[in-house]
Amino acid sequence: MTKNSGAPGRLSLTRRHLLQAGITSAGLVAGAGSEIFRPAAARAASHEQETPGHPYVPVPGRPEYDFEIQRTTLNPDGQKPMPGITVNGVLPGPEIRVKRGELLRIRTSNQLTNEPTSIHWHGLLLPAAMDGVPGVSNAATAARRMYVYEYPIRQTGSYWYHSHYGLQEQIGLFGAYIIEDDDEPNPADRDAVVMLSDWLHRDPYKVFEELKKPSSAATTAPSGPDLADVQYASFLVNGKPASDPWTLQVEPGESVRLRVTGAGASTYFRVSVDEHPLEITHVNGPAVEPVGVDEFLIGPGEGYDARIRIKKPGSYTLHAVTQAGDAQALGVIHTPGVKPSPNTSIPKPAKRALKLDMLRAIAPTTLPAGKRRDLRIVLGGDMKNYIWTMNGQAFPKADPLLIRPGERVGIELVNETMMWHPMHLHGHFFRALNGAGERSPLMHTISTPPRQTVRIEFTADNPGNWFFHCHNLYHLDAGMARVLEYEV
Numbered sequence: 010m011t012k013n014s015g016a017p018g019r020l021s022l023t024r025r026h027l028l029q030a031g032i033t034s035a036g037l038v039a040g041a042g043s044e045i046f047r048p049a050a051a052r053a054a055s056h057e058q059e060t061p062g063h064p065y066v067p068v069p070g071r072p073e074y075d076f077e078i079q080r081t082t083l084n085p086d087g088q089k090p091m092p093g094i095t096v097n098g099v100l101p102g103p104e105i106r107v108k109r110g111e112l113l114r115i116r117t118s119n120q121l122t123n124e125p126t127s128i129h130w131h132g133l134l135l136p137a138a139m140d141g142v143p144g145v146s147n148a149a150t151a152a153r154r155m156y157v158y159e160y161p162i163r164q165t166g167s168y169w170y171h172s173h174y175g176l177q178e179q180i181g182l183f184g185a186y187i188i189e190d191d192d193e194p195n196p197a198d199r200d201a202v203v204m205l206s207d208w209l210h211r212d213p214y215k216v217f218e219e220l221k222k223p224s225s226a227a228t229t230a231p232s233g234p235d236l237a238d239v240q241y242a243s244f245l246v247n248g249k250p251a252s253d254p255w256t257l258q259v260e261p262g263e264s265v266r267l268r269v270t271g272a273g274a275s276t277y278f279r280v281s282v283d284e285h286p287l288e289i290t291h292v293n294g295p296a297v298e299p300v301g302v303d304e305f306l307i308g309p310g311e312g313y314d315a316r317i318r319i320k321k322p323g324s325y326t327l328h329a330v331t332q333a334g335d336a337q338a339l340g341v342i343h344t345p346g347v348k349p350s351p352n353t354s355i356p357k358p359a360k361r362a363l364k365l366d367m368l369r370a371i372a373p374t375t376l377p378a379g380k381r382r383d384l385r386i387v388l389g390g391d392m393k394n395y396i397w398t399m400n401g402q403a404f405p406k407a408d409p410l411l412i413r414p415g416e417r418v419g420i421e422l423v424n425e426t427m428m429w430h431p432m433h434l435h436g437h438f439f440r441a442l443n444g445a446g447e448r449s450p451l452m453h454t455i456s457t458p459p460r461q462t463v464r465i466e467f468t469a470d471n472p473g474n475w476f477f478h479c480h481n482l483y484h485l486d487a488g489m490a491r492v493l494e495y496e497v
């Protein structure tokens with residue numbers, strides 16, 4: 010059974026156990042009593058108890074969360090108190106941990122006095138009105154107003170949530186979102202969330218303004234790839250800096266699933282663990298055929314679950330090195346009785362690094378038959394004015410991409426810029442056409458390297474208006490986005 014390190018106290022019994030024990034699923038949440046996790050067990054029980062003479066009909070578990078979105082002073086690296094916006098005052102926000110088949114409700118209360126907010130559930134297949142993108146799928150939640158998100162959980166894996174309003178994500182409004190699988194194909198003895206983020210000692214809106222000033226932009230084209238356009242003060246693992254690192258205690262012999270999320274606003278990280286090869290078991294949520302590597306690159310909005318086997322007692326540093334290679338976030342994994350001792354040296358790039366063409370889904374992902382529509386999208390940029398475009402248009406001054414229900418939509422993403430763009434599609438999984446044929450992996454975010462082309466395809470099976478955009482927050486705000494709209 011999986012031990013959920015750091016999770017608010019949900020029972021980790023499987024539904025099967027509960028059914029065997031004759032307990033209704035309302036019992037699933039009984040006993041969980043933390044502040045941020047208020048079960049609906051009491052209310053649910055009055056409606057959902059088995060009645061003599063009536064057949065037993067399973068009902069979904071109904072986990073509920075209360076999110077209070079607040080202004081907070083944050084000082085994660087201990088160097089400079091900064092204004093932040095968080096859920097329930099913590100960085101990262103509280104972890105959501107649910108199971109497939111449940112009906113999740115999150116009550117959000119926007120306690121900001123002068124600013125709207127909106128929460129996006131990143132990678133979730135949900136009804137469009139729950140997607141949390143102001144002006145695309147939802148209205149923003151105004152200052153001092155509430156909004157209740159509720160939707161069924163149709164998938165499993167590691168995801169996250171974050172603000173989709175302005176640059177709130179950069180200053181703390183994000184958290185982990187885990188969906189457990191009772192029939193996990195790539196199990197581990199223990200799991201741990203590893204959220205990688207970047208932290209500024211400046212107002213991100215000022216940083217953005219400066220990027221937009223022609224004087225600060227590069228006046229000549231860079232000769233090589235451009236790996237970062239924002240200078241950060243610190244890089245964090247689960248909100249903790251390298252100087253006071255996040256730690257995880259494990260047992261020798263155990264397998265540990267690290268649920269690594271790229272929660273930085275604009276940073277790509279190279280991730281490795283000292284003395285431990287990594288097995289990539291899940292990408293962007295779904296399981297893949299486990300593949301052995303020594304490091305992987307993860308960008309904003311991407312998710313990779315890496316399994317390690319703790320061979321012997323010790324202290325092992327998890328490194329998340331910025332793509333530019335000049336700084337790192339780190340965490341320490343250690344066995345009982347061994348003092349966590351961070352290795353602060355920056356590892357050199359490993360030879361055995363994960364590549365897109367190494368990924369294979371665990372089962373065929375071939376799309377059902379349907380009319381085909383092919384789109385070609387050129388990712389472009391005007392660094393002088395800091396405008397980022399898709400087919401020459403900068404959102405919101407951009408045409409929608411029209412698709413029809415049931416179509417198979419192919420998209421060729423042609424990156425003509427010198428930067429990486431993690432392109433994220435809301436509300437759907439797409440197949441990354443990486444040469445794996447019928448086993449092409451399912452993803453919601455795919456990195457397009459500088460001057461390269463990637464191809465994806467998906468079935469238009471979730472009508473609504475859906476954002477498709479670069480998950481570099483500054484590129485998004487500078488226009489690299491489009492809306493996919495379903496026409497009839």
Ligand SMILES: [Cu+2]
Pocket residue numbers: 397428429430431479480481484485489
């Ligand atoms: Cu981008």
